[in-house]
Amino acid sequence: MSIVGTRVVRQEDQNLITAGGTYVDDLREEALSGAAHAVFVRSPIAHARIGGIDVSEAKAAPGVLGVFTAADLGLDPHAAGPVKEPWLADGVVRYVGEPVALVLTEERYQLADAAELVDVDYDPLDAVPSIGAALADETLLYPETGSNVVQVNGAAEFDDSIFDGCEVVVSQTIVNQRVAPAPLEPRGASCAWGEDGRLTVWLSTQNAQIARTQLAASLGVGEENVRVIAPDVGGGFGAKIGADPEATVLGWAAKAIGRPVRWVESRSENLTAMTHGRGQLNTVTIGGKRDGTVLAYRLDVIQDAGAYPRTLFLPTLTELMAVGVYRFPKVETRSRGVVTNTTPIAAYRGAGRPEATAAVERGMDVFAAEIGMDPAEVRRVNFIRPEEFPYQTPTGASYDTGEYAAALDKVLDAAGYAELRAEQKRRREAGDPVELGLGIAAYVEITGGDSGGESGRVDIHPDGSVVAWTGSSPHGQGLGTSLAMLLSDQLGVPLEKITVRHGDTDEVPKAVGTFGSRSLQLGGSAIRQAAEEVIAQARELAADLLEAAPDDLELDVERGVWQVKGAPSSTVLSWAQVAETAGEGKLSADVWFGGGKPTFPFGAHLAVVEVDTETGKVDLRRIVAVDDAGPIVNPLTFRGQRHGGLGQGAAQALMEVVTYDEDGNPTTATLADYSFVTAVELPDFELVDMATPTDRNLLGVKGIGEAATIGSTPAVHNAVVDALSTRGVHHLDMPTTPIRVWEALEEAGKGSAR
Secondary structure, three states: OOOOOOOOOOOOHHHHOOOOOOOHHHOOOHHHOOOEEEEEEEOOOOOEEEEEEEOHHHHOOOOEEEEEEHHHHOOOOEEEOOEEEOOOOOOEEOOOOOEEEEEEEOOHHHHHHHHHOOEEEEEEOOOOOOHHHHHHOOOOOOHHHOOOEEEEEOOOOOOHHHHOOOOEEEEEEEEEEEEOOOOOOOOEEEEEEOOOOOEEEEEOOOOHHHHHHHHHHHHOOOHHHEEEEOOOOOOOOOOOOOOOHHHHHHHHHHHHHOOOEEEEOOHHHHHHHOOEEEEEEEEEEEEEOOOOOEEEEEEEEEEEOOOOOOOOHHHHHHHHOOOOOEOOOEEEEEEEEEOOOOOOEOOOOOOOHHHHHHHHHHHHHHHHHHHOOOHHHHHHHHEOOHHHOOEEOOOOOEEOOOOHHHHHHHHHHHHOHHHHHHHHHHHHHHOOOEEEEEEEEEEEOOEOOOOOOEEEEEEEOOOOOEEEEEOOOOOOOOHHHHHHHHHHHHHOOOHHHEEEEOOEOOOOOOOOOOOOOOHHHHHHHHHHHHHHHHHHHHHHHHHHHHOOOHHHEEEEOOOOEEEEOOOOOOOOEEHHHHHHHHOOOOOEEEEEEOOOOOEOOEEEEEEEEEEEOOOOOEEEEEEEEEEEOOOOOOHHHHHHHHHHHHHHHHHHHHOOOOOEOOOOOEOOOOOOOOOOOOHHHOOOOEEEOOOOOOOOOOOOOOOOOOHHHHHHHHHHHHHHHHHHHHHOOOOOOOOOOHHHHHHHHHHHHHHHHO
8 A cells, every 4th residue: 555645644743843853043063152143233214314323332332242234244235126135224224124233242142232232323214115105106215216116017008998898897906915924933044154164054944055045146155165054944934935134144244253153033023024925906807798707807916025126026926827717818917016115025825826816816706796696606607617728828827737616616515505605694684793704715826836846866775774855945844754755655665764854055955945835746756756766776786686687677665675576475675685785875866857847736715704793803614625736645744734824814814914104114013913823713624625636747746835825815805705795895905804894894884874
């Protein structure tokens, strides 16, 4: 029986959830002995000119080893899209939390007092705290650009003729609010220069190799002179891709003072200075017939990039995935990226795809309401049909496989959709103040979309143990267990004899890493390819030992031995015997899997909420979900990814939002203010199985890391609006907090009174 597809408890959990885990702040490496402690002095003002920085008192404080500003670094600023971003603020600060100076001390407890003594002369400028303020262009973050709009994709003007012939045209502007990734482990880095002139950086990152490339370039040294090690990493959600500017400053400072340096940010720093996610304003326009057929779809995207537009690919991905699961005949999209005096926005669990799904799925509900059709039926009318795959969308995506109607039907059947609608009707007729709301979302996303390939290496040792080296770099997903399962299934070696290593650029020099749900389909395929090459090598060695032709041999995976075909009782060879013949380090394959193409997982979610119309309180009662990612390697890790995604997506619909006041001051800088979801707010998730394989990688698998997040947000959002639909509320922006629901009901009541 194959171990693939069985429920295997994650091997890494014992260490990760006990003191056995080693995160950046836990490091006790000899190279870090005597390390200085670091803290960044950060701007308390959103937008200001720096008149001067007096560090004399800070330098004289107890234990201070150094205080550095932009003037000390001498490093060229790095590109942040069309503008330059300094490593430390240089002349102007552009968001609260921007690093202005670095303080190093002998002991950690000395950091806060010394940092307070850094005297920065700020000359405040008018702040641009929102997309609306940015578009007004009354104050420019970068006067040299002439506008706060720093990127435009698509036509400057839309073509209204695409709606010619439509019986109904609806339009809705939808706020996809800014949220914080909030990983359990905040950012951290430790840096040490060796006597050989090499810099070693222990970094909480999702991809050590990309971080190495960035650090080497920013410090002006060759990549061979930088080693990045990612120890245990406590979550990333996209915000830990590569290396943030702080890591470059720390690497420079370690050399400047001739000592190692350690840094871990506080939770408030994490909420204000780590990149945020989402932050789009989307306007959807749908035109179609009263039978539910959509004839034309338009999506206008405005991306808040924050103060430094590091990742303006986000709105591009939103445009790419704009049509979702639908066969819209006419489509047009446009996106604009604007800068604001807020924390930079970058990738966050889905990175542009959740925003596309939220827009089209909310829009489909608005269209359904306008023509008086059940939202499920409107979706069925417009789904891309199975026989149409592979399907080329009007926005350039090439979908591999899909069974969209089947996914929705499975969800509706499992939930008892007809019965739920009947209960909703009964409550409304009875005048129940607690409304029942049903929300549907059908989604498709792109995984492994970078097409960058991945590395994999497999070594068989003379004791029969296996060590696999992967370029994917897990940070809590359970990838190590899944890769070990693939190897066990292929080699017939038990899990306890397989070790998976990752996250050290000296051990895995070439890799891309973990983001975009690419790890299993690309990293797993690389491991499979390496194992196939090792098996081929072993076949030749075993043939010599058994004095048989290689083609006459077979690997008995059940027993993990080599034998002559059809003669299981004859002499057999274990992996240990074969590897011993080869010699230590000789039975090995190191590959680069570059043949994979993007895949398109899909699914359907149904959310059930109860909304108390007297208080505005929303209770999420049920989520029923199909998340089709192809064949499943480990159902336990698959379930875990879905649970996390569903919770994270529902949280955005219900409670999570990063906010700023009119002066650009963050008002959600602690977890007391930022509504971070917990299990208490979530129901037991009802997961429905469905698996449609792809032919775009060696395993037939698709990514699952972001999928459940993408579907659950619009499902819950639609459910809340559905609950309020007969009370005059036809749209409500996220998060659907009690006060926002209550205010919407009050406003609707005033309208009906008028």
